[in-house]
Structures are given as C-alpha cells and as structure tokens.
Amino acid sequence: MDIVVHEAGTEAAVLECSGRLNMVSAPAFRETVATVIEGGRPRVAVELSRVEFLDSSGLGALVGALKTARQAGGDLRIAAPSEQVAMVLKLSNIDKILRSYADGDEAVREWV
Template sequence: MTFSTETIAPGVAVITAAGRLNLAAARDLRTEVRSALDEGSSRIVVELSEVTFMDSSGLGALVACLKSARQAGGDLRIAAPSEQVTMVLELSNLDRVLVGYASAGDAYRD
C-alpha cells in the first residue's frame, strides 16, 4: 500500500491511498493521519479510489483516524471510495459514519 499526502487548503490535507488496506497497511494509515494532524491539518480527507481491497483492519484504521481527527478538533472524511470499499462500509453500516464524497475537493465544500 502506498500513501501520499497533499495540503489542498489551509488546514485541509488529502491522503491518497493506493493498494490493499489491510492489517499490514492499517498502522501506516494511522501514522499518515497523525502526521497530517501534527503538521496543523485538522481536516483530513482520505482518498480511496485506488484501494483495491479493504478488510476489517482497514476499516478499524479509518475509524481510529476519524477519532484522532475529532480529538484534535477536526474531522476526517473519505473521498471517491472504490466499489470494494463502499461494499465493506455498507456491510458494516459504517457508511453512515464515514460518508463518501465524490472527490477530495467536495469533502469540505460545505
């Protein structure tokens, strides 16, 4: 799994994930989010269009990252979830908590 982080607006960081979001990658995602929060981005977008697989460890990492962002006074949103990610979110009923936005730019448009 690879991650890249980009600041798209003051306080808004986009973390683009590509590959398999599983147990091996979950810790790395949490580290990426923590780094973005430590660098002053309180609003995080995790872009998931290139995630080919996500298991319960990946789902748990997203929820943990959401909790970290909220504890830091911000929020975490997901953008462009792949079909596989959407299926996992729906099966776990977490699609109500981690609502998918069409693009990273749309995530904090409100």
C-alpha cells in the same frame, strides 16, 4: 499501500491512497494520518478510489483516524471509495459514520 498527501487550505489535507488497506498497511495509514494532524491539518479527506481491498483492520484504521481528527478539533471524510471498499463500508454500517464524497476536492471544498 501508497499514500500521497496533498495540502488543501490551511487546516486540511487530502490523502490519496492506493493498494490494500489491511492488517499489514493499517499501522502506516494511522501513522500518516496522525502526522498530518499533528502538522496542523486536522481536517482530513481520504481518497479511496485506488484502494482495491479493505478489511476489518482497514476499517479500524479509518475509524481510529476519525477519532484522532475529531480529538484535534477536525474531521475525517472519505472520497471516491472503490466498489469493494464501498461494499465493505456499507456491510459494516461505517458508511453511516463516514460520509462519502465524489472526490477529494469535493470532500474538502467547504473547509477551504
């Protein structure tokens, strides 16, 4: 999985992810989110339009990242989930916890 971090305002960041968010890539995803939050950006939007596959480990990484962000006084939002990702989020009811936005800019708009 590739992750590109974009700063969005003073306390927010957008993470553009591509590839597969699964058992192999989940630890690196968690580490990237933690680094962004520790760097003073506790409000994180994760853009998932180019994520072709999400499994239970990826779901766990997203929920763990949400918890990390909230413990730091921030939040985590998802943006533009691909069709497969949206299906997994819906089947697992995680879509009730992580609100989806059209894109990363929309997800952080009220934060900046």
